[in-house]
Amino acid sequence: MKIEELLKPCPECGSKDKTQHRDFDNEFKAYGSNGELKCSNCGHIFITRDEAIDRRRESEKQLENK
Secondary structure (H helix, E strand, O other): OHHHHHOOOOOOOOOOOEEEEEEEOOOOOOEEEEEEEEEEOOEEEEEEEEEEEHHHHHHHHHHOOO
């Protein structure tokens, strides 16, 4: 995720506070990947968990192809 996306105000309420949920690895609890991103104020969802998973898989494929 780009920093510009994190700095955008919420289209619903204008707040810039966001909550990033994490998907933790079952074997290594300290390792986690980005999950859902939503507004801390009104709950507007910027990125769903499924979109985060798709982005993660896409970036992994790009790293494998290098």
